[in-house]
Amino acid sequence: MNDLSTLTVHELQAGFRRGDFTPLEAxxxxxxxxxxxxxxxxxxxxxxxxxxRAAAASADILLPxxxxxxxxxxxxxxxxxxxxxxxxMLENFISPYDATVISKLRAAGAIPxxxxxxxxxxxxxSTENSAFQKTRNPWDTGRIPGGSSGGSAxxxxxxxxxxxxxxxxxxxxxQPAALCGVVxxxxxxxxxxxxxxxxxxxxxDQIGPLARTTRDCASLMNILAGKDSRDSTSxxxxxxxxxxxxxxxxxxxxxxxxxxxxxxxxxxxxxxRVEAAIAHCESQGAELIEVSLPHTAYAxxxxxxxxxxxxxxxxxxxxxxxYGHRADHPRDLLxxxxxxxxxxxxxxxxxxxxxxxxxxxxxxYDAYYLxxxxxxxxxxxxxEQAFEKxxxxxxxxxxxxxxxxxxxTDDPLRMYLADIFxxxxxxAGICGLSVPCGFVEENGRSLPxxxxxxxxxxxxxxxxxxxxAYERSCGLDFARALPK
Amino acid sequence: MSNPSLDVRDVARLARIELNDAxxxxxxxxxxxxxxxxxxxxxxxxxxxxxxxxxxxxxxxxRVDESRAGLDRRDALKNAPRVAxxxxxxxxVIDQ
Numbered sequence: 035m036n037d038l039s040t041l042t043v044h045e046l047q048a049g050f051r052r053g054d055f056t057p058l059e060a061x062x063x064x065x066x067x068x069x070x071x072x073x074x075x076x077x078x079x080x081x082x083x084x085x086x087r088a089a090a091a092s093a094d095i096l097l098p099x100x101x102x103x104x105x106x107x108x109x110x111x112x113x114x115x116x117x118x119x120x121x122x123m124l125e126n127f128i129s130p131y132d133a134t135v136i137s138k139l140r141a142a143g144a145i146p147x148x149x150x151x152x153x154x155x156x157x158x159x160s161t162e163n164s165a166f167q168k169t170r171n172p173w174d175t176g177r178i179p180g181g182s183s184g185g186s187a188x189x190x191x192x193x194x195x196x197x198x199x200x201x202x203x204x205x206x207x208x209q210p211a212a213l214c215g216v217v218x219x220x221x222x223x224x225x226x227x228x229x230x231x232x233x234x235x236x237x238x239d240q241i242g243p244l245a246r247t248t249r250d251c252a253s254l255m256n257i258l259a260g261k262d263s264r265d266s267t268s269x270x271x272x273x274x275x276x277x278x279x280x281x282x283x284x285x286x287x288x289x290x291x292x293x294x295x296x297x298x299x300x301x302x303x304x305x306x307r308v309e310a311a312i313a314h315c316e317s318q319g320a321e322l323i324e325v326s327l328p329h330t331a332y333a334x335x336x337x338x339x340x341x342x343x344x345x346x347x348x349x350x351x352x353x354x355x356x357y358g359h360r361a362d363h364p365r366d367l368l369x370x371x372x373x374x375x376x377x378x379x380x381x382x383x384x385x386x387x388x389x390x391x392x393x394x395x396x397x398x399y400d401a402y403y404l405x406x407x408x409x410x411x412x413x414x415x416x417x418e419q420a421f422e423k424x425x426x427x428x429x430x431x432x433x434x435x436x437x438x439x440x441x442x443t444d445d446p447l448r449m450y451l452a453d454i455f456x457x458x459x460x461x462a463g464i465c466g467l468s469v470p471c472g473f474v475e476e477n478g479r480s481l482p483x484x485x486x487x488x489x490x491x492x493x494x495x496x497x498x499x500x501x502x503a504y505e506r507s508c509g510l511d512f513a514r515a516l517p518k
Numbered sequence: 519m520s521n522p523s524l525d526v527r528d529v530a531r532l533a534r535i536e537l538n539d540a541x542x543x544x545x546x547x548x549x550x551x552x553x554x555x556x557x558x559x560x561x562x563x564x565x566x567x568x569x570x571x572x573x574x575x576x577x578x579x580x581r582v583d584e585s586r587a588g589l590d591r592r593d594a595l596k597n598a599p600r601v602a603x604x605x606x607x608x609x610x611v612i613d614q
Contacts (some may be wrong), residue, residue: 070550130589130593130596131589147603223573224573224576239571258588306552331558332558332562335556336559338556355598356594356597356598360600366609366610367608367609370609372531384545386535387535388526388529389553405560408569411568412564414570447548447552447555463573472546
């Protein structure tokens with residue numbers, strides 16, 4: 035049996051339909067890949083092969099994603115599976131229901147499979163905040179895979195998943211996708227139902243796909259998107275084919291280059307790879323236009339007020355009563371709450387709940403939270419004005435290469451600044467996609483660099499078309515590029 | 519760098535999180551630096567700017583008022599740390 039784990043979703047489905055191999059054989063390839071490679075990477079927290087095998091054996095390959103296993107971030111509920119958000123707080127939690135995206139995947143014939151590591155409650159940029167294990171970057175196992183969807187990116191990069199689901203609140207799909215050399219899409223706010231995604235910051239969170247090609251991300255979006263009566267923020271829009279703009283070229287595409295995204299302090303090697311990729315877009319007929327997003331420098335500050343404020347409210351539900359960790363022998367109710375939350379949450383989660391509680395507290399609300407919401411308006415307007423002139427923006431996804439494990443764990447502010455190029459997307463509610471655009475050699479290792487395309491709210495189809503045109507013409511076969 | 523207006527121990531109590539002395543000291547320093555960084559927002563004039571609470575201006579989302587099946591009681595109780603007589607057991611609230 036050939037190793038099928040290196041195939042894209044598109045190739046896998048073509049193989050099923052030609053009768054070259056079956057979904058069960060594809061799953062067995064994945065099992066072998068996980069057994070041999072995941073011990074070094076640590077992308078999976080758990081996996082249930084038996085249930086997946088039963089689903090693969092009866093898969094209908096004519097359905098849109100028939101027989102395709104999709105690995106799932108540990109923040110998304112899959113009935114009967116653990117959903118721990120990489121937190122001790124939910125160590126024993128088993129999902130009693132499917133998230134809407136999971137119901138949709140099942141209806142499309144896909145096989146939701148495995149639980150992928152993440153930063154606890156999606157708070158982090160390196161997956162080092164998981165309460166259970168480290169995940170290593172497949173390109174250099176001494177480095178982090180990015181975060182918070184680090185397992186989602188590392189599994190796709192190390193060929194232990196064909197595609198995965200992640201969630202993105204301030205860059206948690208795009209930044210790990212960039213650092214692991216895969217494609218990751220954060221859909222516009224309201225595109226995809228958040229029902230069944232454990233809430234972090236409800237005005238920013240969005241579920242999205244990670245895969246080895248833009249085409250695969252587009253195919254997944256066709257299934258994931260849509261109005262859901264269980265998420266009142268999901269938008270009621272006509273059905274859309276997100277693959278409709280694939281296969282085109284870049285002629286006449288107007289790409290905006292936000293000057294604030296090419297700053298001193300970023301890794302000059304990252305900058306030169308992205309600039310070379312942008313020059314390639316121009317050689318393919320794209321028109322480059324410099325634009326300005328003048329409030330970019332404020333995005334991280336706004337984010338760490340708004341996201342922590344929303345998190346402090348969302349995570350109030352973890353009270354050790356209906357589910358989650360409960361401290362032993364509480365003296366009284368206050369002691370029950372305080373010790374259950376002390377024991378269940380890790381440091382970063384506590385830090386953010388405390389910050390969020392503070393910025394919402396009486397006397398500080400106007401100075402912090404209200405002001406941040408107003409600056410959020412200015413950041414949104416920056417994008418609206420830029421999109422009057424261009425079809426999409428193009429910029430680096432992360433200012434740095436994957437950093438070394440442990441390098442930033444004692445410096446939260448420095449860790450927060452890793453998201454400087456991704457955060458504004460969520461604040462503005464627009465869509466963004468990271469695609470690999472080159473490598474930097476360091477100490478004998480190739481480390482991937484990601485380039486980000488940002489599009490208007492609800493303009494995913496065009497965005498995917500632009501990224502696909504870049505990917506096919508750039509001469510780097512990322513779907514084939516394998517970590518050593 | 520510390521922030522004089524932030525009292526981590528007090529805020530942690532509001533947030534119902536017990537912290538030990540070492541955590542209080544670490545968080546006081548780290549969050550002081552984060553708040554110092556956030557001070558840059560004060561440089562902007564935001565008078566007359568409407569706050570953005572949500573990415574999409576969606577209001578009053580309604581659906582038909584009809585009953586739907588919820589979680590089965592047994593399933594809903596499966597994850598509760600303490601259960602008795604098909605009910606969640608809570609820590610005593612009222613002093614005797």
